[in-house]
Amino acid sequence: MLSQKARYAFHAMTYLARKGEPASVAEIAASEGMPAKFLEQVMAALKAGGLVASRRGAGGGYRLARPAVEISFAAIMRCIDGPLALAPCASQHAYGPCADCKTPEACEIRQVLISVRDTTALLLEGTSxxxxxxxRKISFI
Known part of the structure; x- marks a missing residue:
């Protein structure tokens, strides 16, 4: 499930992409109907993830760190919510065995989880x- 923090990140990123110039947290929060205090945390995470940059002072604020065409939805989700996989054994970026699994190779559900991860990643990586x-209408078919 998409977290509220990720929803705010998507709204903030789309706002910055549409605006094309730096914006303050207060401006983004007011425009998108988000609490500024929480948005500050979201923007700090996006900055740490290299998706936005900031500058203080007059004319400052947050801006996209690279062109919008180079920022995928998957990058935003991973930055905020972590791996796309539903279980650690199916993750490419944060692999780990599940606590109750005897062996990943013998797990009956792992292959389904990997397929879900691959399908999700295909769509999210392919959407900037x-x-x-x-x-753009997003279609899988």
Whole structure:
């Protein structure tokens, strides 16, 4: 399930992509109807993840760290919520055995979880922030 923090991150990132110039947390929060205090945490995580950059002072604020076409939805989700996989044994970026699993190779559900991860990653990696704000209809078929 998409966390509220990730929802705010998507809204903030799309706002910055549409605006095309730096914006303050207060401006983004007011425009997108988000609590500024919580948005500060979201923006700090996005900055730590290399997705936004910031500058203090007049004309400062947050801006995208690279062009919107180079920022995938998967990058935003991973930055905020961590791996896309539903279980650690199916993760490519944060692999680990499940606590109750005897061996990953013998697990009956692991292959399904890997397929879900691969399908999710295909769609999210293939959708950029620029495509989303451009109104592209996302279709898997």
């Amino acid at each position: 922030l620029a495509e989303m704000i451009g109104g």
